[in-house]
Amino acid sequence: MKVLSIIPARAGSKGIPNKNIRLIHGHPMIYYSIQNALSSEYITDVVISTDSYEVKILAEQMGTRCRWRRNELCGDDITLDAVIYDVIESEQKHYDYIITMQPTSPTLQVETLDNAIKYTIDNGLDTVISATNQPHLSWSEKDGKKIPNYKRRLNRQFLPANYIETGAFVISKYDVITEVSRIGKKVDVFELSQEEAIDVDTFIDMYAAEEILSKKKIAIYVNGNQTRGTGHVYRALELADEFLIKPDIYYDRNQTERYIFGETTHNLVPVNGIVELFHIVKEKQYDIFINDILSTSLDYMIGLRSVLPLNSKIVNFEDDGEGINEADIVFNALNKDDVVGKIYGGEKYYIAPKIFLMYQPIQIKKQINNVFICFGGADPQNYTERLFNIIKKEKYVEYDFHIALGRAKENVDELMKYNEIPNIHVCFDVKNMPDMMSKCDIAITSRGRTAYELAMLGIPSVVLSQNEREEMHGFVSETNGFLNMGISPTDYMIESTLDYYLAMPKLERERIQEKLLRNDLKNGRERVSKLLNNL
Numbered sequence: 001m002k003v004l005s006i007i008p009a010r011a012g013s014k015g016i017p018n019k020n021i022r023l024i025h026g027h028p029m030i031y032y033s034i035q036n037a038l039s040s041e042y043i044t045d046v047v048i049s050t051d052s053y054e055v056k057i058l059a060e061q062m063g064t065r066c067r068w069r070r071n072e073l074c075g076d077d078i079t080l081d082a083v084i085y086d087v088i089e090s091e092q093k094h095y096d097y098i099i100t101m102q103p104t105s106p107t108l109q110v111e112t113l114d115n116a117i118k119y120t121i122d123n124g125l126d127t128v129i130s131a132t133n134q135p136h137l138s139w140s141e142k143d144g145k146k147i148p149n150y151k152r153r154l155n156r157q158f159l160p161a162n163y164i165e166t167g168a169f170v171i172s173k174y175d176v177i178t179e180v181s182r183i184g185k186k187v188d189v190f191e192l193s194q195e196e197a198i199d200v201d202t203f204i205d206m207y208a209a210e211e212i213l214s215k216k217k218i219a220i221y222v223n224g225n226q227t228r229g230t231g232h233v234y235r236a237l238e239l240a241d242e243f244l245i246k247p248d249i250y251y252d253r254n255q256t257e258r259y260i261f262g263e264t265t266h267n268l269v270p271v272n273g274i275v276e277l278f279h280i281v282k283e284k285q286y287d288i289f290i291n292d293i294l295s296t297s298l299d300y301m302i303g304l305r306s307v308l309p310l311n312s313k314i315v316n317f318e319d320d321g322e323g324i325n326e327a328d329i330v331f332n333a334l335n336k337d338d339v340v341g342k343i344y345g346g347e348k349y350y351i352a353p354k355i356f357l358m359y360q361p362i363q364i365k366k367q368i369n370n371v372f373i374c375f376g377g378a379d380p381q382n383y384t385e386r387l388f389n390i391i392k393k394e395k396y397v398e399y400d401f402h403i404a405l406g407r408a409k410e411n412v413d414e415l416m417k418y419n420e421i422p423n424i425h426v427c428f429d430v431k432n433m434p435d436m437m438s439k440c441d442i443a444i445t446s447r448g449r450t451a452y453e454l455a456m457l458g459i460p461s462v463v464l465s466q467n468e469r470e471e472m473h474g475f476v477s478e479t480n481g482f483l484n485m486g487i488s489p490t491d492y493m494i495e496s497t498l499d500y501y502l503a504m505p506k507l508e509r510e511r512i513q514e515k516l517l518r519n520d521l522k523n524g525r526e527r528v529s530k531l532l533n534n535l
Helices: 029-039 053-061 080-091 110-122 203-214 231-240 273-284 298-307 322-326 354-358 383-391 412-420 433-438 449-456 491-502 506-517 524-533
Strands: 003-008 045-050 065-068 097-100 127-133 139-142 145-148 163-173 187-191 218-222 248-252 267-271 288-292 313-317 329-332 338-340 343-345 370-374 400-405 424-428 442-446 461-465 483-487
Touching: 003 029, 003 080, 029 045, 029 053, 029 110, 045 053, 045 080, 053 065, 065 080, 080 097, 097 110, 110 127, 110 163, 110 187, 163 187, 218 231, 218 273, 231 248, 231 288, 231 449, 248 273, 267 273, 273 298, 298 313, 298 322, 313 322, 329 524, 354 433, 370 383, 383 400, 383 412, 383 491, 400 412, 400 433, 412 424, 433 449, 442 449, 442 491, 449 461, 449 506, 461 491, 483 491
Parallel strands: 003 045, 003 097, 045 065, 127 187, 218 248, 218 288, 248 267, 288 313, 313 329, 329 343, 370 400, 370 442, 400 424, 442 461, 461 483
Antiparallel strands: 097 163, 127 163, 139 145, 338 343
8 A cells, every 4th residue: 555645845934034944842843743654653755835945954864755846836825735746746657545634733643643643544434534522602794784603602611522623633535535625535533632732823832732742651650548648648739730741640459548648630640559650650661760669779769660661751740769879850848958969958848738839927816716636637646636635724715726637647536526615626638728727726737748838837836746757847846936845755744845835925926927938948840840840
């Protein structure tokens, strides 16, 4: 079977000067169409129709033939039918199929092109046109009036298909092509994804094509549970939103329950241990692989590196294991503010939840009325239960206590019963945490992610460590406005400290807030994103 690909590429584009030879992701735009044609399993011959010497040089350098286009075929009013017919006449031999491929579709993949050709052949079609399905509420004009093209207003997913042609390809049987048409009687469309349907006609289209062609394949591996905490999972979901793609988020189902991720439409992929993870990663060939699993071992990192492409990058978060030596970059917002080689430490690299960026610090009031209590997603030290035994005492009846329970917290049903006490308000899996926090005057929390969130809102806070690792967190310290009680202080010490804060005058709390707010926690997302994008 003989299949001829014709790529029409005239000079003189007015909207984008030199459009066909402008560089997109390191190659002239026409390069992608030529490369697809040359790489196709079905296409046997490739001819470029052009009146541009630059295009002719590029085409011949890539090993294709050119048909110099006559002036009368270069006008704005000339259709492609006449241009394609001109090439066919000049070939003086018979082909089974003619494929028109415009150079303005640089994001088309050769696999998609070949699938379309096969679809055409298998179904005995005369013509197949590339198209994208874009169902939208639309209007047209009739007799000078705007009229809707629909009978009922429906959400887009319930509208009928609306196929818009793209310039990627028109596949035609040789016998149906004339000087005025490439369309036979048996016609169909071949649907392209939105990414592959880019048809460069404006600078915005060119920008979109550049972004699509330069995007990286990204994976995140994260685990969270009652022992490890859930801050890693929350950060992974926030980080995933920083990319202009939908990264694959892996988790070990032996360590992490699906419910820990909450309601999310991100692509979550459970794996049964490291062996299965490595097997999938080897097939996927990621450009960037992100670990948020606490300490990594050298064996794990060497194994991961062996299944990734040669030029891929590995990024680790909050990693103090020996595996950091095999990472390309390490972020640890909980450690001291320092940058050593590839390790970026300190609060400058804290990834704040998006919703917190919309809230302003609280106003310090003369009197304390509301107290916020939260010990992260899991609270393995069961500080929450100990605080309940303290705040239910009669002497605290004039204060309102707002307690947030995380997704991995145990005994939730028992703890929710404290809502029967009028001044105790217990919430599970809070959806708007900054709103709940902002209603409070002081807080008691652990030394993890929640402490950073309270600092962003300028809420004077007492912190307790869940483990020795939290004791090493550099930012959550007295220097930055926190009162640190260490690991598992006695109930007497917790109660005494709570009383001390409840009695603290406004001026002292304003001084603490000033310390909390002098740190730039809101721009960490941008700093991390820039470093990742530069990998």
